[in-house]
Amino acid sequence: MTARALIIGAPRSGSGKTSVTIGLLRAFARRGVKVRGVKTGPDYIDPGFHAVATGTPGLNLDSWAMQPDLLQHLFAEQADGAELLLIESAMGLFDGIPVAENRTGCAADLARLFGIPVLLVLDVSGQSQTAAAVAYGFAHYDPDVKMSAVVLNRAGSERHRTLCTDAIEKIGLPVAGCVMRDPSLVLPERHLGLVQASEHPEIDAHIEALADAMEKSLDLDALMALAAPVSLDSGSLETAIAPPGQRIALAQDAAFTFLYPHLDKHWRAAGAEIIPFSPLADEAPRDDCDVCWLPGGYPELHAATLGTAANFKAGLSRFAESKPVHGECGGYMVLGEALEDAQGVTHAMTGLLSHSTSFAKRKMNLGYRQATIAVDGTVGSAGDVLRGHEFHYARVTEPGHDAPFAEIADGQGRPLGPSGGRRGHVTGTFFHAIAKG
Incomplete structure (x- = not known):
């Protein structure tokens, strides 16, 4: 079985990547797809939500902290036996630190290293056609990072959705769907980010609601088709941290x-x-x-x-x-x-x-x-x-x-x-x- 992968990215934190990712993970799992989640960067909270959504362990992949061989090994392990990997970006898609190429810690590094296309989540609240300019910038900023489609998030009305969709599709990017503004879909936060999945009083019901919203709003068949097959070697565990004891x-x-x-x-x-x-x-x-x-x-x-x-x-x-x-x-x-x-x-x-x-x-x-x-x-x-x-x-x-x-x-x-x-x-x-x- 060859797994397919898709990176879910955005211009910034707070755009709705996590809600879209969790909802899609559960929506695909409900369809019987063997789907697993990955989080880029060092965020240790979101993989817990991915695990609850899919029933399989989450994973962090960090291109700065992990040597390329370790990245390969961990990614190959996560892909083994899976049909679809959804990789949630930390912060903005290109946000990393100015160091060696593909070691910056940003999700775009993984897009380049493994040839994974990006599903761009745009929070369109407070704008309409301007969303197309943002999408155009993402599509042309780095020729080695492919934008496969756009998801509109937090649209306020059907007219708002139409204005954004028409403008983005005119620049040649497909719009895979639109999630309307709904405060009930927002996950609770505190000082280190989201309240953890294990502490959410009704986490499964909330994830089910997110999955319902994604199934209603997005074209899951199109997203599956946009995901690219991944071909990875086994990598190495040489730079993994050994068990501290037996x-x-x-x-x-x-x-x-x-x-x-x-x-x-x-x-x-x-x-x-x-x-x-x-x-x-x-x-x-x-x-x-x-x-x-x-x-x-x-x-x-x-x-x-x-x-x-x-x-x-x-x-x-x-x-x-x-x-x-x-x-x-x-x-x-x-x-x-x-x-x-x-x-x-x-x-x-x-x-x-x-x-x-x-x-x-x-x-x-x-x-x-x-x-x-x-x-x-x-x-x-x-x-x-x-x-x-x-x-x-x-x-x-x-x-x-x-x-x-x-x-x-x-x-x-x-x-x-x-x-x-x-x-x-x-x-x-x-x-x-x-x-x-």
């Missing part, structure tokens, strides 16, 4: 959620066992595990509960006496002495590292990161370079006195200084690792 105790609940699907899949395929536990339920890592991983998430929203989770804190402290513990972003915050919540109330955390953080004194940190690890540990050896990103609003209010976990640079290699902390068997950082550099 039996991994993984914090997993509403406070700890951000583990990349490709890491989970690779670690399991390599023979590791992942044993989940819930700090919010006052559970500690099991003694028969040999490493504990605290991923990112939303501990700032659950600081009071975590602060009183005596069994979790005591059990983690015992575990760390002899075995490695690593925390990323939210996990790093919980490894510190204290966390100040949005109301300015300070809660005692595990104290396994000496820093303190605050969500009341906010500062957005966002961007690609290259981290050179200081010493041998859970995610690599001293001197190894990891690629990943930071995205958080919390800030360090007390730096503490621990040695740094790594030296970090931005996506263009400009030094940013030390990152995170390490003490004994415990390491942590705000940096989310995606792959080896």
Whole structure:
């Protein structure tokens, strides 16, 4: 079986790509199509929606963080046994960082590398014929990135739809349909983006409504025909991050959620066992595990509960006496002495590292990161370079006195200084690792 693929792109964030992608994934799945989702870039929330929509795991493909061989391998794995891959762009289609060609992190890189056409989603609210000028610019900006068709989103009336459609089709781009303005289709958001699929109270009903809207508004047969067959070699896992242990105790609940699907899949395929536990339920890592991983998430929203989770804190402290513990972003915050919540109330955390953080004194940190690890540990050896990103609003209010976990640079290699902390068997950082550099 040869899978077909289509990139769903837009001029900017907030154009409706996610709603269109999720709705189409479910609509095709309801037809019996073996469809899977992919998200470009480092966004770890949208793949969860893709997974719920299709019943199969999502995937991030990041052309900056992942070497081309790893991209090939992960893409080939996702395509294996599939008939259709829908690839949701991060931000605007061409938005990346100014580095080497096809390593910028933008979805257009994948269009060039794998010959995948683009379905352009245009939010036409507040404009009509001008949408054609935008579409024309996309069609001619890069000759190696093919626009296959346009989807109009948030049209206000039939007259509005007709004006936009006629203008765009005059420049030679087909319009595959129009989704009318409907506030009920909007997914809820909070400070790191969408509320996660696992927390949405009626996620399946919402996805069903999105699928109904896409089936009503778009020509699914035409979209299937526009998707291009993909031909990929097997690539390589050489730059994948190895399992941090044989039996991994993984914090997993509403406070700890951000583990990349490709890491989970690779670690399991390599023979590791992942044993989940819930700090919010006052559970500690099991003694028969040999490493504990605290991923990112939303501990700032659950600081009071975590602060009183005596069994979790005591059990983690015992575990760390002899075995490695690593925390990323939210996990790093919980490894510190204290966390100040949005109301300015300070809660005692595990104290396994000496820093303190605050969500009341906010500062957005966002961007690609290259981290050179200081010493041998859970995610690599001293001197190894990891690629990943930071995205958080919390800030360090007390730096503490621990040695740094790594030296970090931005996506263009400009030094940013030390990152995170390490003490004994415990390491942590705000940096989310995606792959080896």
